[in-house]
Amino acid sequence: xxxxxxxxxxxxxxxxxxxxxxxxxxxxxxxxxxxxxxxxxxxxxxxxxxxxxxxxxxxxxxxxxxxxxxxxxxxxxxxxxxxxxxxxxxxxxxxxxxxxxxxxxxxxxxxxxxxxxxxxxxxxxxxxxxxxxxxxxxxxxxxxxxxxxxxxxxxxxxxxxxxxxxxxxxxxxxxxxxxxxxxxxxxxxxxxxxxxxxxxxxxxxxxxxxxxxxxxxxxxxxxxxxxxxxxxxxxxxxxxxxxxxxxxxxxxxxxxxxxxxxxxxxxxxxxxxxxxxxxxxxxxxxxxxxxxxxxxxxxxxxxxxxxxxxxxxxxxxxxxxxxxxxxxxxxxxxxxxxxxxxxx
Numbered sequence: 001x002x003x004x005x006x007x008x009x010x011x012x013x014x015x016x017x018x019x020x021x022x023x024x025x026x027x028x029x030x031x032x033x034x035x036x037x038x039x040x041x042x043x044x045x046x047x048x049x050x051x052x053x054x055x056x057x058x059x060x061x062x063x064x065x066x067x068x069x070x071x072x073x074x075x076x077x078x079x080x081x082x083x084x085x086x087x088x089x090x091x092x093x094x095x096x097x098x099x100x101x102x103x104x105x106x107x108x109x110x111x112x113x114x115x116x117x118x119x120x121x122x123x124x125x126x127x128x129x130x131x132x133x134x135x136x137x138x139x140x141x142x143x144x145x146x147x148x149x150x151x152x153x154x155x156x157x158x159x160x161x162x163x164x165x166x167x168x169x170x171x172x173x174x175x176x177x178x179x180x181x182x183x184x185x186x187x188x189x190x191x192x193x194x195x196x197x198x199x200x201x202x203x204x205x206x207x208x209x210x211x212x213x214x215x216x217x218x219x220x221x222x223x224x225x226x227x228x229x230x231x232x233x234x235x236x237x238x239x240x241x242x243x244x245x246x247x248x249x250x251x252x253x254x255x256x257x258x259x260x261x262x263x264x265x266x267x268x269x270x271x272x273x274x275x276x277x278x279x280x281x282x283x284x285x286x287x288x289x290x291x292x293x294x295x296x297x298x299x300x301x302x303x304x305x306x307x308x309x310x311x312x313x314x315x316x317x318x319x320x321x322x323x324x325x326x327x328x329x330x331x332x333x334x335x336x337x338x339x340x341x342x343x344x
Contacts, residue, residue, distance in 0.1 A: 007053075016313055024324055033073070035053035067326065093118075177223075192206075228254070
């Protein structure tokens with residue numbers, strides 16, 4: 001009988017994972033482990049990134065295990081070296097950065113992810129961040145809660161722009177960026193997109209630009225939805241921000257490595273940018289005295305863009321579907337190293 005380890009946390013919980021696995025046929029033997037995410041923040045552990053959990057505890061839990069479905073556990077070189085029975089690891093997130101993929105492949109372990117699991121949640125969060133930036137909702141709420149009613153915010157030089165008629169630049173047109181673009185069109189915005197990997201047809205009212213600089217020059221609002229790679233670290237810096245029109249807005253709910261945060265703060269301090277919003281940071285958590293937390297017109301949330309009950313359930317469901325494929329002798333749909341199965 002196949003043995004499956006469900007190794008959830010306090011977001012993608014073991015209860016959620018167990019429920020998703022209930023229909024597997026043949027029914028496996030299930031054992032459990034758990035990390036303390038998000039109460040313990042994501043961190044680099046040995047040779048993997050954005051992980052939470054203990055290598056030794058994971059190795060012990062993997063004894064005799066054929067399949068593991070997890071969210072944040074650290075699947076390091078040492079883990080694969082000490083889990084000889086493991087054949088499939090399913091990670092409930094879009095990018096399995098907490099898995100040493102090279103080590104998994106050498107060990108003959110298939111790794112699958114759950115792309116798009118939080119696309120709707122992150123889209124909704126991004127749109128909320130754009131709206132609160134335009135209207136400065138979070139800042140005005142904080143002031144009013146302190147008893148500070150400021151009529152001067154109704155002055156012409158203080159009020160923000162409208163999204164209707166504005167140009168919104170979307171960097172990355174994948175599952176999240178495409179949804180954000182569609183919603184911005186519904187607000188009456190003109191939408192321009194930069195995505196060198198996009199090859200399909202764009203919906204009516206959304207246009208593609210070939211030069212990222214063109215997007216910055218045109219856009220009253222820029223929202224970032226690119227996946228972090230070694231090639232795009234700091235892709236938005238002083239030069240790019242300077243290209244943006246006066247009183248424009250920059251929003252990043254993607255990855256912290258994509259933006260030069262000092263350049264963003266400087267542009268807000270100088271008044272070149274009207275507002276900004278961040279759900280991701282250069283490192284997490286931020287210390288209480290960090291500059292980002294003290295920059296005017298900058299809305300921040302603690303990396304919550306993908307946090308919804310539905311996102312957790314979707315991750316578990318997609319993962320369970322790939323485990324069923326593996327049980328059926330098929331290649332998991334979302335395998336990121338299918339070459340493991342070549343020649344078998």
